[in-house]
Amino acid sequence: MKIAILRLGSVDSEVVERVKSGLSKVFPTTECVILDEVMLVPRDAYNVIRRQYHSTSLLMKIREYVKKSGSDHVLGITNVDLYVPRLNFVFGEAEYLGGAAIISLCRLRPEFYGRPVNRELFIERSVKEAVHELGHTLGLDHCRDSSCVMFFSNSILDTDRKNVGFCEKCSSLVMARSGRT
Ligand code: ZN
């Protein structure tokens, strides 16, 4: 399985590198690359009333990079805040059994919640959200195990509670679907 990371706008390079190595660890038979090209965050996805970007619109644009990069999955990483119509925000979104996924770093920084800067915590959250969204691209649903990375994060507390890896059940699905026999 090949995963390409696509930056949407300028993104902290350490975070991108750490997400890459995190993905390589969790998906062991996977090749993970960072694309040289940086996508400009499309203005037409911006909602002036919400002051957020429509996640699904970005996902559709990221999808174009799947073929272009010769990857199975493309993970977009952006700083902008994302939404889907019926939710206040999303940490990320992915095509179920598809090529494209996206995560937003906006709400992963402790500073967003008025907490002190904590790079390690910020990076750990970024890796968890990246793994979670790529899990969806492999066809994984949300998991009921609150320590599994596929548990739905309603708030950052859920993200902090869960592990960076999959529970046993989800792990066997990942192994089967990422091409490992
Ligand atoms: Zn999810």
Ligand code: ZN
């Ligand atoms: Zn699970």
